[in-house]
Amino acid sequence: MSKTMIKVDNLSKRYRIGAKEQGYKTFREAIVDTVMAPVRNFKKLKKLTKFNDLNHQDQNRSSFFSDDVIWALKDASFEVREGEVLGIIGRNGAGKSTFLKILSNITEPTTGTVEIRGRVSSLLEVGTGFHPELTGRDNIFLNGAILGMRKQEIEKKFDEIVDFSGVDKFIDTPVKRYSSGMYIRLAFAVAAQLNPEVLLIDEVLAVGDVPFQRKCLGKMEEVAKGGRTVIFVSHNMQAIQNLCTRAIILQEGRVVIDGPADEAISKYLGEGMGLKAEKDWPNIDSAPGDNVVRVHAVRVLDRNGKVCANFDVRDPVSIEVEYSVLEGGHRLSLQFYFFNEEGHVIFTSRDNLDSPWRNTACPIGRFRSRCNVPGDFLNESQISITYGIDTIGAFHLGHASGQHVVVFKVSDSMDSEGVRGNFPLQWRHDGVRPRLPWNVEKIV
């Protein structure tokens, strides 16, 4: 059994968030408030670093959970073994970054301990400390030192860094003259030279163009396969799935799922966005929309027109919106955005080519607009729909919209009838999996 490299024990972190300020009603109140503000501000600022003393028995007292205090992390415990590549997943505000900041020693925990064995490097951002006025050369040294490298170490790896970044011609140019791509490449090249026993990485792949992201992922794969211990925080499920052996899901600061990466991700996606094939608003006054359009319902339908949330990749899928037009004279258009489970838009579609009212104003009445996606087109994924109804023309005006209102799942039964034919491996990298005509012939 390999050694434990990181041991996280009951880790919690509390932050104070600014309580809401009250607006004033009169001029007099505003003046009195300005005069009194220093006292209030001082109390508020003082409170930033003062919390009521806590001990564990006290935790359920109401003051402990006072309204302007949030627990970014709460009682997180787990261990990471040598050579393990752990992915940390969670929505915004789930405590991922807080967790990495504690592990990187940037901020201290409120309670709990972390024990780390071996040299740690953390990469919460690429290019931290880059100075725009300095040359690429100067910045390599500065950034390297900031990341914890010694001068000799940087000197030794200097050529390699320049080589990896591909900016050798501009190495004596101030980095403010760099294109953003060059800047990031140089920054990553420095970071790539880190050679710690434990590596902590936060979303650094979210920057740069696709080839660059590939390069980063490749580098990370290399690191991960080199037997080093890596903790990797990302929104990119694909990356987590490819790189990590294990994943932890954080939800409101707590570890809710801890297991093999594939399992954790599918659990996360299942819980994060439950399937929902129909969303309706019976009360027109609270329905999304304005005085021109109100939406009654959004539905996902199968080939028989029945509401359905589960589809085979070969099945056609229809999405419809039922809405009332309350005011005539507008040229309306409905648009759908298809999101895959990684949160990327796969494609969008508009009704204004096939709509009978494509060139004329829409009359008052109740409408149904349905988009038919053919079978053998969507890839296997959990797909969510965002819609918008707007006026097209000189002034683009939105009337009603909703994000991720319906969610359905497209899965692959893996028999050889679909687009995959007899291809046995995963086919998950693409947004769509259309059935296209191929010509295969023997010419000699």
Added chain:
Amino acid sequence: MIRKNELFTKHQTIIQPKKGWQMVDFKELKNYKDLFWFFIIRDIKVRYKQTVLGGLWAIIQPLLAMVVFTLFFGKLAKMPSDGIPYPVFNFSAMIAWTYFVNTVTISGSSLIGSSNLITKVYFPRLVVPLTPAFAGLLDFFIAFTILIGMMLFFHIYPTVMVIFLPLLIVIMMLTAVGVGTFFAALNVKYRDIRYVIPFLIQLGLFISPVVYPASMVPGKYQFIYSLNPMAGVIEGFRSILFGTTSFPVQMVVVSAFVSVILFLSGIVYFKQMERYFADII
């Protein structure tokens, strides 16, 4: 509780809430000496980037101030200057005063200016406000050579007491670092400091013997006056360089004492606040 030491041996880090007084970790500071060096280089390289006059600004700032002061205080107000030509008298104070002002100003806002670093990467935070104190030394020495030129021009020569020059420079640095780090830490939480610093610096010019000699201060106030360490530094400079007044032993001793207190309290306050920097900056 057994777990700790049997599992982790080499390169072990334990992260937990800090309790009690925080002391300066000298071993760690030493590990980051390369970073410290690169910060200093960065500050020096960046200071006069994309300016026409570049490094000349190091001289122009105190020189122009000296010209203005000479016109108004030397010529118009006929301020006494211990028997030295007023320009030299004033410039000898301006170099130390400019160093102090620049260090405190840059140091005081240094943490806020580096908030991006502080929230993204770990390193001993003390490096940040200490950097301007060392980077500023270059300007100081450049201006000092100008002073030497002026002394040669006016045929003024230093006394043997010039061996105390390093001591005076150390007092000057300790004072600037103490005040600078204190303001830097305070500034993270209370941004009022941004407005307080320029005001205090203006005030400081009046309570330091920059435009007038310390001998003008009535005897019974001399002790209170010498509590300002920059007073001792400036008077000390004049004494050892010009030799027209005897070395102000008492004043320099008080200055040294106060500067050490300022330095220590600045660093100690900084260390106590350090744990909150990343959260509240």
